[in-house]
Amino acid sequence: MVVLRNPDETRRRILEAALEEIHLRGFQGMRVEHILTRTKLTKGALYHHFANKMAIGYAIVDEILGQDVMNRWVMPLKDSDDPVKTIIDICEQERAGNTASEIEKGCPINNLSQEMSPIDEGFRERLEAVYQEWTGAIADALRRGQEKGTIRKEVSPEKVAKFLLASLQGIIGVAKCCRHDNMLDDMADCLKDYLMQLRVS
Amino acid sequence: MVVLRNPDETRRRILEAALEEIHLRGFQGMRVEHILTRTKLTKGALYHHFANKMAIGYAIVDEILGQDVMNRWVMPLKDSDDPVKTIIDICEQERAGNTASEIEKGCPINNLSQEMSPIDEGFRERLEAVYQEWTGAIADALRRGQEKGTIRKEVSPEKVAKFLLASLQGIIGVAKCCRHDNMLDDMADCLKDYLMQLRVS
DNA sequence: ATATTGACAGACCAACCGGTCTGTTTATAT
DNA sequence: ATATAAACAGACCGGTTGGTCTGTCAATAT
Structure with missing residues (x-):
């Protein structure tokens, strides 16, 4: 049988279900009811863990998305x-x-x-913080690469880090919109070319 | 006094007001009521010109946004x-x-x-069409540049066009999210560098 | 054993929101 | 002048949605 009364696990399940919904439909398009369906919880449970819909969104950015960037980018680049x-x-x-289907999302x-950036400052601040640790990690790695002699001296670590993230x-x-044949790979090839040319030749 | 009964103008006003709302709040966040407030029209007028909310969105992509890309990118690149x-x-x-405030939007x-791409195929198709004429115009211009000897032979016009658009x-x-100091200019500098290096040196 | 508190259940609600429907006014064709 | 249809007005509606509130149940401390 299912484990009863595990608040941490319940909270985590709510956030995960919410993220899946938000990933597809956006925050405004996400419906609290749908989270309840996915998690098989009730309104009472959800609003016991979160003050309102906005709090769920904030928690996702701070806890899940921020951690993802940390694990997938910041940590590997550190070494x-x-x-x-x-x-x-x-x-x-x-x-x-x-x-x-992941690409389409x-x-x-x-x-x-x-x-959310243009309409909610709370979201914007949190997302900017994630972007900052992301570009910060890239910039640091580029700078270290310059010291070790793998990255060309002329590149500006900060500027290029921001550009890489943006690209x-x-x-x-x-690629979300243009499903056409090899759109994603064509663009990725160019980014790879750009990256390679940051190296000392 | 205001000109009465000018259906084309009314339709255009609806689309413009809707675009402003959508630009800030997104399509799902846009409220039909707000368009009525902005245009000082009524439900009857709006739903006389458009079957539903979705039709307004589609018309904006086809007529306004598609034309913008045409005027700002396709035409200049043609010459x-x-x-x-x-x-x-x-x-x-x-x-x-x-x-x-425009940058933030x-x-x-x-x-x-x-x-909308992941949740509505009608939007996706229309937006993909806009992107295609956009990248098509850039690719054509790059190819012409190669013939005229201003663009390096090694670059793939199609791939680079897609990458330029994406970047x-x-x-x-x-830049919408990261308002921090000179974020936009830093990234733009890198894009400019990338562009310059497409040229024959 | 019992009190207390956190975890959860679920009925209920008020506001919102897209859309409909009937009616009125203006332009245009004849 | 009159018929006709397009353009518009605005009251109304039903489903949705985020959020509340009262109550119940389980874990834990004493």
Whole structure:
């Protein structure tokens, strides 16, 4: 039988179900009722753990999405003196793990950023914080690469880090809409070319 | 006094008001009531011109956003043998015309694409069509540039066109969220560098 | 054993929101 | 002048939705 009364687990289940809904329909499109259906919980349970719908969204950014960036990007880059290789590895790994329907849903961080940044400052601040640790990790790795002699001296670590993040999000974003043949791979090839040319030749 | 009974003008006013709302709040966040407030029209008038909310969204993509891309990108690129210069000009022109609050709202095409592509095929098809004429125009210009000797032979016009569009949308998208100092300009600098290096040196 | 509190159940509600429907007014064709 | 249809007005409606409130049940401390 199911384990009864496990508040931490219940909270986690709510956030996971909410993220799945938000990933597909956006935060405004997500319905509290749907979370209840997915988790087989009731209103009472959900509103015991969260003050309102907004609090669920904030918790997802802070706890789930922030952690994802930490695990998938910040940590691997911390141990890397060859950031170009590491970034390409992460991208290819991510690419391999994503089904077609995952591609159509895009990056939840970017989705939330596009949708909520202009209309809710709480979301914007949290998402900006995630982006900052993301670009920060890339910039640090690029700088270390320069010291180790794997990255060209002329590149500005901060600027290029921001551009890389933007390009990556742009690629994922465009691929959501343009399902046409090898759209994603074509764009990824160009990003890879750009990355390779950051290296000392 | 105001001109009475001008159906074409009324329709246009509805679409413009709807676009402003959608630009800020997204399609799902846009409320029909708000359009009525903005336009000082009534339900009867609005639903005389459009079958439902969805039809308003579709019309905006087809008529307004599609035309914008045509005017701002496709036409200028058609007359250009130096696409790199033309693209940079368009970007800088766009940049100059955008206030801070415009930047926070991002590109309506990208916004709609992120929000609606995964949940409504009608939106997705229309937005993909816009993206296709956009990248098509860039690819054509790059190819012409290669023939005229301004663009390097090694670049793939189709691939680079897609990547340029994605990077641009990514930059605009990230800048929506990260208001921090010179985020936008830092990323734009990198894109400019990438563009310049497409040229024959 | 019992009190207390956190975890959860679920009926209920008020506001919202897209859409309908009937009626009125204006333009246009004849 | 009159018929006709398009353009518009606005009251109304039913389903949805986030949130509340009262009550119940289980775990834990004493």
